[in-house]
Amino acid sequence: MKNKRFMECCCSDVAEAVEAMKGGAGRVELCKDLSCGGVTPGRSDIEATLSAVNIPVNVLIRVRGEDESNAMIESVRMCRELGVNGVVVGALRKDGSIDTEAVRRLMAEAGGLHVTFHRAFDECADPFRALEDIISLGCDRLLTAGHASYVNDGGPTLKELNEKAAGRII
Numbered sequence: 001m002k003n004k005r006f007m008e009c010c011c012s013d014v015a016e017a018v019e020a021m022k023g024g025a026g027r028v029e030l031c032k033d034l035s036c037g038g039v040t041p042g043r044s045d046i047e048a049t050l051s052a053v054n055i056p057v058n059v060l061i062r063v064r065g066e067d068e069s070n071a072m073i074e075s076v077r078m079c080r081e082l083g084v085n086g087v088v089v090g091a092l093r094k095d096g097s098i099d100t101e102a103v104r105r106l107m108a109e110a111g112g113l114h115v116t117f118h119r120a121f122d123e124c125a126d127p128f129r130a131l132e133d134i135i136s137l138g139c140d141r142l143l144t145a146g147h148a149s150y151v152n153d154g155g156p157t158l159k160e161l162n163e164k165a166a167g168r169i170i
Contacts, residue, residue, distance in 0.1 A: 027055055047082060050082060088117075091106070096125030096126070121144045
């Protein structure tokens with residue numbers, strides 16, 4: 001039997017989410033301001049998207065500014081209360097390692113939501129150590145371009161990461 005492809009679309013508003021669903025997407029990642037790499041959408045955007053689509057919605061949790069950690073915790077709490085499918089999170093230390101304590105706090109707040117570690121992974125210092133940290137934290141998925149800016153450039157690393165993950169993470 002041939003593997004069926006699964007499509008997830010990154011969408012910045014409800015209209016894009018509806019378009020993605022109509023186009024065959026099986027899941028939406030909702031975010032805002034993609035020009036800066038994306039930030040967490042507002043509550044009204046999340047509510048409107050949840051009302052407009054009948055596919056799972058994961059929400060990017062990423063803020064810019066001071067007190068980012070507490071703002072991310074509050075955003076995860078809001079998403080859990082709204083009933084989204086999952087959250088897309090990430091945190092690095094200044095040395096480029098995974099901030100396991102920050103991610104652990106985000107995951108605890110997420111409760112039973114699916115948790116994807118986002119493209120912050122592609123900026124980490126050691127992708128193979130980071131992979132093990134993310135797996136040990138219990139993240140469901142890893143969003144990566146193979147430690148590159150563009151997925152087309154990260155093919156060899158993606159292959160190696162997939163081999164090392166050995167089915168322990170999507």
